[in-house]
Structure formats: structure tokens, C-alpha cells
Amino acid sequence: MDAVILQALNGLDKGGAYALIALGLTLIFGTLGVVNFAHGALFMLGAFCAVTMQKLLTLSRQIEDTSVTFFKAYKEVPYLKIWFGDTGLLLIDYSVPLAVLLTIPVMLLIGLIMERGLIQYFYKRSHAEQILVTFGLAIVVQEIIKAVFGANPIPTPAPNVVAGSADIGTWLGLGPTLVYPWWRLIYLAFSAAIIAGVFAFLRFTTFGMVVRAGMQDRETVGLLGIDVQRRFTIVFGLAAVVAGLAGMMYTPILPPDYHMGMEFLVLSFVVVVVGGMGSLEGAVLAGFLLGILQSFASMNEVKSIIPGIDQIIVYLVAVVVLQVRPRGLLGRRGVMEG
């Protein structure tokens, strides 16, 4: 029982990340009709916003390390510690949550620049050309990050107060043996909050209503005198913020490196296809579904029946879903058809 609950939580956690990326991908595809292969790079850029915040907060003065006698060594003492003592250290400890302040404006700006500077010229081009140009963009972004931050993963730990595990067994009345890392629970709650926020924004605001209407019938909305294009540009920025926040919050789980976006991108595209191209609900549903299936497929009991199933489960499910429902779980007629 414990194992099932833990794998379900692992799946929800991973599914949260897939869903957030897939949500952004679907928003962009639904509004602008662009297949954005640079979306994984946006996830990675968000993670590097956390790294940047950590680096800013740990800007240090070099002080000679007298405990090293073999050679002249230096240890770095952060200015925040020198200036504010324990309060400074506390700020450094909270660098990942504090990175929200950096991630939202930076990612919004990156999204807007990306759309205005490049993507808008490819609206009327074929999907193949869109894929090529956005994939190329992703490689360029990766290489820039590699040049600036290096190729190695950079540890970005969660604040100490949530570094350990939560005693979820006691909460659920299953005994004290069932524990789950605090940060992963926070990530799960965070994903759910962002997904709910995006849906609420689209459903309950006038802006959202126009965007939804534009997704259904862009021409008619335009004929009503509404500048749909401007709103879609903002949607691109919002999708970049969602992907960026997903990446930023993922850093304590997986120390970021320049390649992390690509690893998530491939799976997220499978998620979008399984959920149904252009369906926001489908993207979220498929994200969680595939995350959970991937986790359960890793259980030894399952692998003893079908060895290696954990490596292929996502693609296997995609094949089956597309056989049974060619438009994906919640796909609409007419999207990417004809």
C-alpha cells in the first residue's frame, strides 16, 4: 500500500511538470497555431532564473583559507553574510522561492521577444518549418546557457525548512513509515495552483474570454474589432512564464543543466499528442496520466512481469491512445487535419 501511494505521488509530481510544459505548448498551438519546439528551452531558462538568483544572492568576497596549507586557497564569503549575518544566510537559503521575483518578469520578456522577434514570421509557414526554426532556437538558447553557466548541473537546494521529508503516513493514518520529500509535495501543490490559475484566467476574465473565442474562430473575433494578435502575443508570454516557473520550482528536485529542457520537451510533446492537439484539459489530463503510468511502470512488481517497461511505457500508451482515439484523449475535430 505504501509503495502504491508513493509511486502515485511520484507520478503526480512528474506529471505536474509534464502538464505545465504541455499546457504552455497547447496554449501556443491553440492560439498562434505554432508548434513550439523551443518550449523545453523556456523550462530550462526558468530553472536558470533560480540559478541566477542563487548566484546573485551568493556574490562573494574571496578570503584566504588558512586551513589549507598545501597551497594558497580561497574561500568565498557571501556579501549578504558579511553585511547581514544570519539574516543574509536566510535570504540565501530561500534563493529558489525568491527566484519567482526574477522568473516572472524575465520569462515574460523572453516570451514576448521570442514571439515578436522570430515566431510571428512563421505563422503562415508549414508546421515542419515552424518545428525546424523553433528547434534551432532551442539549440541556440542551450548553447548560450552552456557558454555562460557551463555544462555541469548546478545544485540549487530547497530552503532548509523543507529540505527533509513529510510524515504523510501519519497524516493518512498509515503509520510513521510513510514519508515523502517536502519539496516534492510543494511542487505538486504549486503545479495544481498554476494549472488552476491558468484555467481561471482563461475562464473568468474578459482577456481569457477573447483568447478562448480567438482559439475557436480567430477571424470572427477579428471582425468584431478586437486585436486578437496582440492578445495572442501576450498569451505566448504567459506560456513562457508558466514553463519558466515550472522549471524554476523543479531545480531542488533536479539540479539544472543546459540540457534539461530537451529531456522534458520530448515527453511533453507526447503528452500534448495523447491529450489531443489544442486541448488544454487534455494536456493536463495526459500529463498527470503519463506521469503516474511512468512511475507505476518502474515498480519492481511490474518490471518483473515486463522487463524494461519503465523505459517505453509513455510511448506505448501514446501508440494505444492514438489507435483508439486518433485525435488524442480530448482532441477536437479539425486540429492539424487536412
Add this chain to the structure above:
Amino acid sequence: MTIFDKNVNRRRLLQGGVAVTAGLAAPNFFIKGAWAEEFRNNPGSAKSVKFGFNVPQTGAYADEGADELRAYQLAVKHINGEGDGGLLKTMTPLSLKGNGILGKKLEYVTGDTQTKSDAARASAKRMIEKDGVIMFSGGSSSGVAVAVQSLAQEMGVIFMCGLTHSNDTTGKDKKRYGFRHFFNAYMSGAALGPVLKENMGTDRRAYHLTADYTWGWTQEESIKNTTEALGWTTVKAVRTPLGAGDFSQYITPVLNSGADVLILNHYGKDMVNSLTQAVQFGLRDKMVNGKKFEIIVPLYSRLMAQGAGENVKGILGTTNWHWSLRDAGSQTFVKSFGQEYGFPPSQAAHTCYVQALLYANACEQAGTFYPPEVIKTLEGFEFDGMGNGKTLYRAEDHQCFKDVLVVRGKENPTNQFDLLEVVKEVPRADVTYDAKIFGGELGPYKVPL
């Protein structure tokens, strides 16, 4: 009776002498030319000779790769007689004179293995064919080492392995043109066994998470053999893909498996991630079967300890070499490296530096760059003064035998580099094994061009 014909005068005698000398010398001249063409990238009369340093500059093992490159650059300096001389001051026996190799200045080119066998082979091939390297070295993965070692044999250019710990490198996949200074998984097991018995007893249940490639498999096998010989039970051994990133789905089943020891057969970024996540899942605070849950990392280094931070404290493992060793060779190397770069070298840096020096020294000792002669010089070569005590390059499998270190993540570090403490220096005799147990064939000395 006269011996000489009366017609032979002094002039004729001199002319004849010159002709005979020229005749006798002619074959030598042609042989010399033939000898020159006999091996790949023969530097001939060139003033310099080139090494190729093929290290992972990207990918999971990029940290080690960067440190390897630093060490190689330092070795080149020292071989050329620049800097403080480094281990040329402590190595015995020493043939190098600090003026390059056989009077030729040493230069180098670098490549990126990307920790991928195909990329590493392509990079090594470029070094051999385009850059004309006489020897190449490096790597932080056994998969890569095995792949480029076979290329070395095919092309007749010696490969001095960097960081590779799989038994296969000098076992079933050994090659005449490949040499390994680094220790291997068998030695880790042999060294760890007595320490595990002393610290954790003989009644333990172990769960392995293993990187799914040659190194992971052989380490899992060696550690399993060791722990099972102690009386431990292996509950489960699970393979994980290299670079999995999130290991949560593999760690969760450990919690309820009944195991009281987790053995992480991971290295580099994988080890940092799996150990960090295992600690996040509360494994280190757990009591199972009435015993404190333990985690073992059979192979780890200071660079990994840095990445994993607090999580390595108290965790046992083995390492090829550590900068805190107090022998003259280790101290000299740490000082040289530290003065150059501002921090101590990793075990990867140490092994690569030593490999570069050993090859250069063998050429100097053999008096030639001709690979079969250099190989014969290295085979059975016994040396000292380079850390780890007296070391033997065993002729049968090209594996170095030396003392192995059992280390533990330090509870109370005194400085930023003081992350591991040496628990035991296991003598060379205790980790030596019969070369036949892993099979394999070295192959020929001479390979067709």
C-alpha cells in the same frame, strides 16, 4: 708472394674503401626510412611531438573531464621542464629529463568525448588522423574507455585510460594498446569488504541501484560477490538508465523492500542526484530490521562529494587516490596542482597526470616512440613516488596494482575541500587478483598500418 695486387695503389684502395662503406651503409639508409614509416604518427625528425587529451567536456561527467584536462596541461608543463617539475621530482625510476620526450617538445590537442562512445571514437580518430597524436588519453566512463581502446588497437596508437573503473577495461575487453592506472570494481569490492564487515556486520540486506552500462554491471557484480561472501543478502539489483535525472521512481521501492542497505552503483551527476534524492526520501534516518539504514557508494570522488553536499556525510566508499594522502608524491602533486589552479586535484586529475608521465617516461626509457617498444617498457614496469605507494603495471592485463583507499564522507570538514576522510589504505597485495579471472586477449604488439 705479395698479398696485394701490384696494381692496387693508395688511391685505388681509398676509392674502394669509400665504395664498400657506401655499399654497406646503403641498406641501413633504406632500413632507416622503412623504420620511420613503420608506425603511425612517427614524429621522425620533427622538433615536437603531440598528445591527444580526449576528455568529457560536456555531459554527465564534465566535472571530471575539466579536472582531467587541468592535470594533463600540468603534466605537459612538467614534462617540458616548465613549472615546479611536479612528480618528476619524486617518481622512481625516472628516465625523463625535463626537456620534453627524447628531446622533442611536448604539445597537445584536446577533444570532447561527450561521455558517448561514438563521439569519443570520432574525436580520438580525428586526433590520430588529423592532428597526428603519438598517444591519446582521457575519459571518465568505462563505456568510452572500452570503445576507444579498441580503436587504439586498430590504429596502433597507445591509449592511456583516464577514469575507468569497469573490470572489463583490463578484463574481457583489454587491449595491447590500452593501459589503465585507475583501480577497478573488483578492487573496490576487495577493499570495501573488511570495512563493511567491521562497520555494518555480517547480517545485512542490500538493495542495488545500478547505472545500466558496462561499469555499473561489473561494479554491481563485484560488490555483490563481496557482500554475499560476508553473509549479506542481495534483496534486489535494479538497473537505471544513465543520466536518469529523477531517481524517485527507483528509490521509492527501496523503502518497503526490507533492505537495510542501499548500494548506489552510480557515478558523477547520477550519483549526486540519486544520493541527494535517497536522502530526501528519508532513507538515512530510517531503521529497518532493527538496524540503521545505510547507504554505500562503492566509487566516489571529492568532486561528487562537493555536488552532493551534506548528503555524503558518513557514507562509505572507495577512491583511487585522495589529496589528503601524506606520502611525498601525493603532497608534491597537490602542491603543484593547487598552486596552479587554487584547489586540490581530484582522483581523475591524479590518474590522468600520472598516465601522461608514465607514457612519456616509457618512451624516454625505451629510447623510441615505436609503440611495441614503448608497450614492452610499460609492461611489468614497477614505480613509486606517484601516490598510492609502490605500483606495478601488470604485463598480463595492463592493469596497475597499488594500494586502494576506503573513504567516508567527513562529518566535520575543516575546510571547503576536506569532504572525505581516508578510513583505510588497503595494501596492494589484498586487492591483487589472478589476471585470468576476467578473460580477454591483449592482442598483437604490431598492427598493420
